[in-house]
Amino acid sequence: MNIVLLGAPGAGKGTQAQRLVAEYGLAHISTGDLLRAAVKAQSKLGKEAKGYMDAGRLVPDKLVINLVKERLQEDDAKRGFILDGFPRNSQQAVVLDSELKDMGIDLDVALLVDVRPEVIINRLSSRRTCRECGYTAQAGVDACPRCGGEMYQRDDDKPETIAQRLETYGNKTAPLVEYYAGHGILKQVDGDRDVNEVYADVKSLLGL
Numbered sequence: 001m002n003i004v005l006l007g008a009p010g011a012g013k014g015t016q017a018q019r020l021v022a023e024y025g026l027a028h029i030s031t032g033d034l035l036r037a038a039v040k041a042q043s044k045l046g047k048e049a050k051g052y053m054d055a056g057r058l059v060p061d062k063l064v065i066n067l068v069k070e071r072l073q074e075d076d077a078k079r080g081f082i083l084d085g086f087p088r089n090s091q092q093a094v095v096l097d098s099e100l101k102d103m104g105i106d107l108d109v110a111l112l113v114d115v116r117p118e119v120i121i122n123r124l125s126s127r128r129t130c131r132e133c134g135y136t137a138q139a140g141v142d143a144c145p146r147c148g149g150e151m152y153q154r155d156d157d158k159p160e161t162i163a164q165r166l167e168t169y170g171n172k173t174a175p176l177v178e179y180y181a182g183h184g185i186l187k188q189v190d191g192d193r194d195v196n197e198v199y200a201d202v203k204s205l206l207g208l
């Protein structure tokens with residue numbers, strides 16, 4: 001199964017993806033995680049991307065698209081994937097369609113995790129992320145429950161950057177909901193509920 005996860009920053013895309021990956025072994029392709037790894041490694045890409053990420057703006061398409069194209073070629077992605085944070089604008093969506101067509105692969109579902117902005121601001125302000133594996137949890141957890149790594153607050157989870165990320169989402173990414181509705185593959189889950197309830201609905205919507 002090949003899935004695109006849509007939703008505002010902090011909607012719970014990563015949280016739901018982590019569960020699907022653990023239960024069904026799909027490849028989790030998170031452009032945010034890939035970019036943060038590049039920043040941590042201080043690679044050329046990471047150095048170029050960091051300023052955009054810290055400002056809550058989209059990293060230029062040419063950087064992100066190459067990253068995703070390469071990741072889609074890896075063996076685990078051929079067994080099914082969850083794209084989390086990509087595509088983020090119409091140009092990325094069109095390139096993805098074309099790339100998957102060339103690979104002979106179809107997208108099965110674009111799943112929108114829908115959460116109100118006021119809930120999102122609270123969630124992101126108190127989110128902590130594992131430095132080693134990217135696992136997320138709410139503040140108060142010092143060690144990662146998955147790998148024991150240090151939990152830290154992402155630079156872009158500060159209030160002023162959260163506001164910019166939400167604006168970027170509204171302007172650039174939200175129109176993709178219509179794009180995928182037009183392709184007949186859009187499904188939607190109410191993400192403003194207990195994580196387990198959301199996950200049960202996600203599985204049901206995906207027919208799992």
Ligand code: AP5
Nearest residue numbers: 009010011012013014015031032053059085088123127137
């Ligand atoms: P990215 O890392 O993709 O960030 P995002 O889309 O803003 O998404 P988040 O990771 O913040 O949120 P999420 O929906 O995964 O929520 P989570 O599950 O963690 O991107 C970061 C930056 O990289 C971008 O701003 C951009 O600069 C760049 N970038 C990335 N992709 C790009 C692209 N394609 N093109 C250009 N630039 C790109 O949950 C949030 C919190 O809520 C957690 O603490 C979690 O524990 C909690 N939570 C989750 N679900 C629930 C629930 N049901 N109830 C209560 N709490 C919950």
